[in-house]
Amino acid sequence: MFHSLDAILGPAYFWLFAGIATLCGIGLLLARHPINGAIYLIGVMLSLSGIYALLNSPFLAVLQVLVYAGAIMMLVVFVIMVLNQAKEHTIPLFDWFSLVGLILPLVLGAALIGTATSANAPTFRSDDKAGLIISPAADQSSSTVVFRAVDAGDGATYLWEFGDKTTGGGREIGHAYAQSGTYTAKLTVSGAKDAVMNSSATATFRAYAVPRGEIALLSATMFDVRAKGPGYYLLFELVGVVLLASVVGAVVLAKRSLESASPEKPAHQEGHH
Numbered sequence: 001m002f003h004s005l006d007a008i009l010g011p012a013y014f015w016l017f018a019g020i021a022t023l024c025g026i027g028l029l030l031a032r033h034p035i036n037g038a039i040y041l042i043g044v045m046l047s048l049s050g051i052y053a054l055l056n057s058p059f060l061a062v063l064q065v066l067v068y069a070g071a072i073m074m075l076v077v078f079v080i081m082v083l084n085q086a087k088e089h090t091i092p093l094f095d096w097f098s099l100v101g102l103i104l105p106l107v108l109g110a111a112l113i114g115t116a117t118s119a120n121a122p123t124f125r126s127d128d129k130a131g132l133i134i135s136p137a138a139d140q141s142s143s144t145v146v147f148r149a150v151d152a153g154d155g156a157t158y159l160w161e162f163g164d165k166t167t168g169g170g171r172e173i174g175h176a177y178a179q180s181g182t183y184t185a186k187l188t189v190s191g192a193k194d195a196v197m198n199s200s201a202t203a204t205f206r207a208y209a210v211p212r213g214e215i216a217l218l219s220a221t222m223f224d225v226r227a228k229g230p231g232y233y234l235l236f237e238l239v240g241v242v243l244l245a246s247v248v249g250a251v252v253l254a255k256r257s258l259e260s261a262s263p264e265k266p267a268h269q270e271g272h273h
Contacts, residue, residue, distance in 0.1 A: 002043065009044060010054065010162075012249050013050070013054055014051065014054055016050075017047045017048075017050040017051045017054070018047070018051065020043060020046075020092075021043070021044050021047035021048060021051075022226050023042070023043075024040045024043035024044045024047065025044055026038070027040040027043075028040040028044065029039055035077070036172040038076055038077050040072045041073065041076075042069050042073050045064060045065070045068045045069035045073065046064075046065065046069050048064055049061045049062075049064035049069065052064055071179070072243070076247075093156075093246070101223060107270060121232075122138075122139055123139060123182050123204065123205065123206045124136070124138050124139050124203070124204065124205045124206070125203075125204045126201070126202070126203045126204070127201060127202045127203075128201035128202070128203065129199075129201070130196060130197065130199050130201060131150060131199070132149055132150055132152075132187055132189055132199065132200075132201040133147075133148075133149060133185075133187055133201050133203050134148040134149060134150060135147060135148040136205050137183075137203075138205065139205050139206040139207075140205055140206065140207045140208065141208055142208060143176050143177045143178075143180070143207055143208060144174055144175070144176045144177075145162075145174070145175055145176075145177065145185075145207055146172070146173075146174050147160050147162075147168075147172065147173050147174070147175060147185065147187070148171070148172045149171050149172070149187055149189065150197075151171065152189050152192035152194065152197040153192050153194060153197070154193075155191050155192070155193065156189055156190070156191050156192040156193075156197065157169065157189070157190050157191045158170055158171050158187065158188075158189055159187070159189075160173060160175075160185060160186070160187055161185060161186040161187075161188075162175045162177075162183065162185050163183030163184045163185050163186075164183060165179060177207045180206075180207065180208045181204065181206070181207065182204065182205070182206050182207075183204070183206075184202055184203070184204045184205055185203050185204075186200060186201070186202045187200060187201050187202075187203075188200040223236075231249075
């Protein structure tokens with residue numbers, strides 16, 4: 001979406017949006033008035049939209065503004081105004097309910113940090129005593145991996161098993177993996193004049209199949225309903241149910257509060273009985 005951004009402006013815009021999102025998130029936690037908290041939340045949503053745009057995902061950026069910063073936040077502000085009954089109320093900075101509510105974000109944050117740490121841990125290992133495999137020699141940052149073997153001489157044949165039930169031949173060959181994961185590739189060399197070269201070797205590495213703003217690839221990853229899938233669609237369903245229950249519960253509480261409020265008697269009616 002922003003192909004003209006160079007190596008300086010791209011990170012600058014990213015850290016700008018990330019900083020705004022972080023500050024608005026802190027402001028949301030420290031806000032004492034619900035309207036101020038809703039404004040901070042809108043700032044977080046708009047900043048996320050900017051980050052999506054930088055990631056060449058204009059569709060998600062527009063949806064972030066229209067759905068979250070637009071429709072849902074307008075509904076949230078409306079419910080807050082109904083609950084406040086046009087009066088100025090403040091809420092305590094921290095109470096027992098907010099302290100209990102911090103448990104879930106802390107658990108999710110710890111799980112996110114643990115997942116990111118384990119995902120970034122190196123997984124490359126090689127069982128290549130004869131030194132047959134030149135590449136890959138480390139974890140790969142893309143889904144397309146170049147496999148390269150040493151020169152075993154004239155007449156040698158090279159058979160690659162890529163670890164995803166596909167094979168290929170040749171001293172140098174490229175292969176694109178359909179999904180991210182850890183794969184073990186095996187090279188078998190035969191027909192070489194040097195008997196030491198007629199052997200096999202394996203290399204285990206991680207390959208990333210990263211969707212870059214393409215809706216088809218992104219939807220295939222986010223809404224993968226297979227048993228071995230990442231299960232992201234469950235998060236969408238869970239968040240949708242929680243939002244629906246929150247809005248319905250807020251409206252019911254507001255209606256009950258309005259119905260139970262007793263009207264004040266006019267001053268001129270007092271003293272006539």
